[in-house]
Amino acid sequence: MGTEGPPPPAASRGRQGCLLVPARTKTTIALLYDExxxxxxxxxxxxxxxxxTIQKQDVVCVGGSHQGRNRRTxxxxxxxxxxxxxxIKGGSEHNVPVVISKxxxxxAEHFISLTTLERKQKLPGKQVHLLRNAGDEVTITVEYxxxxxxxxxxxxxxxGPSSDHSSGASSPLFDSGLHLxxxxxxxxxxxxxxxxAKDPRYEKRWLxxxxxxxxxxxxxxxxxxxxxxxxxxxxxxxxxxxxxxGTDWLRAVSANIRELTLQNMKMANKCxxxxxxxxxxxxxxxxxxxxxxxxxxxxxxxxxxxxxxYVFSTPPVSTFDWVRAERTYHLCEVLFKVHKFWxxxxxxxxxxxxxxxxxxxxxxxxxxxxxxxxxxxxxxxxNVELGSELAMWEKSFQRATFMEVQRTxxxxxxxxxxxxxxxxxxxxxxxxxxxxxxTKNVLWRFKFSQLKGSSDDGKTRVKLLFQNLDTxxxxxxxxxxQDLRAVLHCIHxxxxxxxxxxxxxxxxxxxxxxxxxxxx
Numbered sequence: 001m002g003t004e005g006p007p008p009p010a011a012s013r014g015r016q017g018c019l020l021v022p023a024r025t026k027t028t029i030a031l032l033y034d035e036x037x038x039x040x041x042x043x044x045x046x047x048x049x050x051x052x053t054i055q056k057q058d059v060v061c062v063g064g065s066h067q068g069r070n071r072r073t074x075x076x077x078x079x080x081x082x083x084x085x086x087x088i089k090g091g092s093e094h095n096v097p098v099v100i101s102k103x104x105x106x107x108a109e110h111f112i113s114l115t116t117l118e119r120k121q122k123l124p125g126k127q128v129h130l131l132r133n134a135g136d137e138v139t140i141t142v143e144y145x146x147x148x149x150x151x152x153x154x155x156x157x158x159x160g161p162s163s164d165h166s167s168g169a170s171s172p173l174f175d176s177g178l179h180l181x182x183x184x185x186x187x188x189x190x191x192x193x194x195x196x197a198k199d200p201r202y203e204k205r206w207l208x209x210x211x212x213x214x215x216x217x218x219x220x221x222x223x224x225x226x227x228x229x230x231x232x233x234x235x236x237x238x239x240x241x242x243x244x245x246g247t248d249w250l251r252a253v254s255a256n257i258r259e260l261t262l263q264n265m266k267m268a269n270k271c272x273x274x275x276x277x278x279x280x281x282x283x284x285x286x287x288x289x290x291x292x293x294x295x296x297x298x299x300x301x302x303x304x305x306x307x308x309x310y311v312f313s314t315p316p317v318s319t320f321d322w323v324r325a326e327r328t329y330h331l332c333e334v335l336f337k338v339h340k341f342w343x344x345x346x347x348x349x350x351x352x353x354x355x356x357x358x359x360x361x362x363x364x365x366x367x368x369x370x371x372x373x374x375x376x377x378x379x380x381x382x383n384v385e386l387g388s389e390l391a392m393w394e395k396s397f398q399r400a401t402f403m404e405v406q407r408t409x410x411x412x413x414x415x416x417x418x419x420x421x422x423x424x425x426x427x428x429x430x431x432x433x434x435x436x437x438x439t440k441n442v443l444w445r446f447k448f449s450q451l452k453g454s455s456d457d458g459k460t461r462v463k464l465l466f467q468n469l470d471t472x473x474x475x476x477x478x479x480x481x482q483d484l485r486a487v488l489h490c491i492h493x494x495x496x497x498x499x500x501x502x503x504x505x506x507x508x509x510x511x512x513x514x515x516x517x518x519x520x
Contacts, residue, residue, distance in 0.1 A: 024047075024048070024049050024256065025046075025047060025048050025049070026045070026046075026047040026248075026249065026252050027044065027045065027046050027047070028044070028045055028240070028245060028249065029042055029043070029044055029045075029241070030042075030043055030044070030045050030238050030239065030240050030241075030245075030249075031043070031238070031239040031240065031241070032054065032236050032237070032238060032239075033224065033236065033237040033238075033239055034236075035237070040239055042057065043055060043056055044056075044057075044206045045238070045249070047249075047252055047253060047256065048256075049214075049256055049259070049260075050213065050214055050215065050256070050260065051211050051212065051213055051214060052211070052212040052214060052227050052235060052253060053208055053210070053211050053212075054208075054209050054210040054211075054212070054235055054236070055206040055207060055208055055209060056206070056207060056209045057204055057205070057206055057207075058204070058205065058207050059202050059203070059204055059205075060202065060203060060205050060207070061201065061202055062201050062202065062203045062205075063201040071141055071142070071143045072141070072142060072143075073139060073140070073141055074139070074140055074141075074142055075137060075138070075139045076137070076138045076139075076140070077136060077137055078135070078136045078137070078138070083132075084131060084138060085103065086100050086103050087100070088100055088131070100142065210233070210235065210236075211233075212227050212228075212229045212233050212234070212235045213229045213230065213231070213233070214227070214229070214253070214256050214257050214260055215230065215257075215260045215261075215263075215264065216229075216230040216260070216261065216264065216315045216317070217229045217230060217257050218257075218283035218299055218301075219250065219253060219254060219257070219283070219385055220285075220299070221250065221385045224237050224238055224239045224246070225237075225238055225246070225249075225250055225253075225385070226238065227253060230314075230315065230317075250385065250386070251386065251388075254385070254386060254388075254389070258282075261281065261282060265278045265281065268316075268319075271319055272305075272306070275306055275307075275407055276305065276306035276307075277305070277306065278303060278304070278305045279304040279305065279396055279399060279400040279403070280303070280304045280392070280393070280396030280397075280399075280400065281301065281302060281303035281304065281305075281315075282301070282302065282389070282393075283299055283300070283301055283302075284299075284300055284301075284302055284382040284383065284384050284393075285297035285298065285299055285300070285366075285382065285383045285384070286298055286299075286300040286311075286380055286381065286382050287369075287381040287382070287383070297366070297383060300312065300313065300326075300382070301313070301314060301315045301316075302382070302393075303316065303325075304331070304396055304397065304400040305322070306404075307330060307331055307332075307404050307407075307408070308328050308329065308330060308331060309328070309329045309330075309331055309334055309372065309397075309400075310322070310325040310327070310328055311325060311326050311327040311328075311380065312324075312325050312326060313326055327380075329372070329374050330486075331397075331400055331401045331404045331493070332401065332404055332405060332408070332411060332489070332490045332493045332494070333374065333375055333486040333489050333490050333493075334372050334373060334374045334375075334489055335372070335373040335374075335489045335492060336370060336371075336372060336393075336394060336397040336398070336401075337370060337371045337372075337373060338369075338370050338390065338394060339369045339370060339371060339381075366383045367383070367387075368383055368384045368385065368386065368387055368389065368390040369381060369382065369383045370382055370383075370384075370390060370393060370394070373485070373489070374485070374486070374489075375483040375485045375486030375489070376483055376485065376486075377485065398496070398500070401493050401496070401497065402496070402497040402500055402501075404493075405428055405493055405494055405497035406428060406497065406501075409427065409428050409429070410425055410426060410427040410428060410430075411425070411426050411490055411494075412424065412425040412426075413425075413481060413486075413487050413490075414437065414481075414482070415434075415479045415480060415481050415487075416479070416480050417478060417479055417480060420436070421436075421437045421438070422434055422435065422436060422437060422443070422479070423435050423436070423437050424479060424481075424487070426490055426491055426494045427494075428494060428497065428498065430445065430447075431445065431446055431447040431448045431449075431450070431451075432445065432446045432447075432448075432451070432464070432466075433445045434477065434479070444475075444477065446466040448494070448495055448498050450466045450467050450468075450469065451464065451465070451466055451495075452465045452466065452467050452474060453465040454488075456484060456488065458484075459484065460480045460481060460482070460484050461478065461479070461480050461484070462478070462479055462480075462481070462484060462487070462488070463476055463477070463478050464476070464477045464478075464479070
C-alpha cells in the first residue's frame with residue numbers, strides 16, 4: 001500500500017463522479033482458508049482505523065455456577081478391546097464443546113453423569129485424532145453438568161437463525177449469541193424440575209482470536225487477500241461470499257493502511273529538511289529476474305524521498321534505516337513506466353509512456369504493473385493490488401521528480417566526441433549546453449523547444465536534432481556518454497518538468513492510469 005503527500009482530499013471520486021469516503025470501521029462475515037486442511041470456515045472480521053481483528057465463534061459460559069466448580073482430572077487406560085471406553089460428540093466443526101456422549105462399563109467408575117471435555121481451539125476432527133494417538137494412558141479434564149444444555153439435544157450441525165452473508169449485516173446468532181441454556185425460543189425448553197439455574201449457561205459468541213496492526217502492513221492478493229503486519233502477524237487467507245464484498249473490504253483495508261502510512265510520513269518529515277521530504281511510500285510486489293523465477297513476485301517497500309528513489313525489503317521505521325536500502329537511485333535518472341492495467345471484460349491495455357524503450361515480456365498475468373528503468377540497463381518490475389495505487393504511484397513519481405528538477409536546477413555529465421572531452425548540461429531554465437571540460441568554452445546551446453528528435457545506438461552514442469531559430473535548419477549533435485540511459489532519462493525528466501510548469505494539465509492528460517480510474 002502506498003500513501004502520497006500532502007494528504008489527499010477527505011473524499012475520493014468514484015463511479016459517475018460521485019464522492020466516496022473511505023471506510024474507517026467495518027464488520028462482516030467472511031471465510032478463513034486453512035492451507036493445511038484445504039478447508040474454509042466462517043469468521044467475523046472487524047476493521048477499525050488501526051487494527052483488523054479476526055473473530056471465531058465459540059461456546060462460552062455466561063452464567064450459573066462457577067465454570068470450574070465441577071471440573072476434575074480423569075486418567076483413562078486404553079483397553080485391548082473397546083479402547084478408552086467412551087464416545088465423544090461435538091467439536092469446533094459444530095461450534096459446540098466436545099462432550100462425552102457414551103461411557104462404557106469399564107470406565108464408568110471415573111464418571112458420574114454427562115460430562116464436557118475442556119475445550120481447546122482445534123481444527124475439526126483434531127480431538128478424535130489426539131485421543132486415538134495419545135498412548136495407552138490418557139489424562140483429560142472433564143466437567144460435570146446436572147443436565148445436558150439444550151444445544152446438545154439438537155442434531156449436531158443444526159443451523160441457528162439464518163444469516164445473510166452477502167448483506168454484511170449480522171443475524172442474532174452473530175450479534176448477541178445463540179442461547180444454549182434452554183432459554184432461547186430456538187431451543188427446546190428445559191424441564192421445570194431441573195435446577196438449571198445453578199448450572200453453567202452457555203452461549204455462542206464471536207471471540208477475538210487475532211489482531212493485525214495496520215500500520216505499515218501490506219496486502220497480498222491473488223483471488224483472495226491476506227493482511228500481513230509489520231511484525232509478521234498474518235490474518236490468513238481471507239475469502240468473501242460475494243466478489244463485491246471482497247472488493248469493498250480490499251479497498252477499505254487499503255484505505256486505512258494508507259492513512260496510517262500518511263501519519264508515519266508526517267512524523268518522518270518532521271525530522272527531515274525541506275529538500276529531503278518523503279513524498280510517497282508503500283508496499284509493492286517486485287517480479288524476480290531470471291529464468292527460474294519468471295512467475296515469482298516478492299514484497300518490497302518503495303519510497304520517494306528528496307532526490308532519491310529507495311527500494312527496501314522492510315519499511316524504514318527510524319532515521320538510520322534510510323541508509324540500509326537495497327537500492328537507491330537518483331530520481332532524475334530513472335524512468336517510471338506503466339506497462340498495463342486491468343480493464344473491464346478481462347482486457348489488457350498496453351501503455352508505453354516513453355518512446356524508444358523496449359516493452360517487457362510479462363508472463364505472469366498480474367494487473368497494475370509498472371517498472372522503474374535506471375542507468376546501466378538496471379530495471380525493476382513492480383505490481384500493486386489496486387488501480388488507485390497504480391495511479392497514485394504514477395502521480396507521486398511525477399511530482400517527486402518535478403520537485404527535484406526545480407530544486408537542483410541543472411545536471412552536468414561528462415561526455416566525448418571525436419576524442420575530445422566535453423561537458424553536457426541539462427538546465428531547467430536554459431535548456432541544453434555543451435562546453436569544453438578544460439576551458440569551459442561553450443560550443444553550443446539550445447532551448448528545450450528546439451529539440452526536435454533524437455536517436456541512439458542503445459549503448460553509448462546519441463544524436464540530438466535541434467532546430468536553428470535563425471535558419472530553421474536542423475542541426476545534428478552527436479555525443480558519447482558512459483551511462484547513456486541515465487542521461488536520456490535525465491533529459492526526459494527535465495523536459496517533462498518544463499512542460500508541466502507551463503501546462504500543469506498536460507501530464508494529467510497523458511496519465512493512462514488516471515484515465516482508467518476515472519473511466520471505470
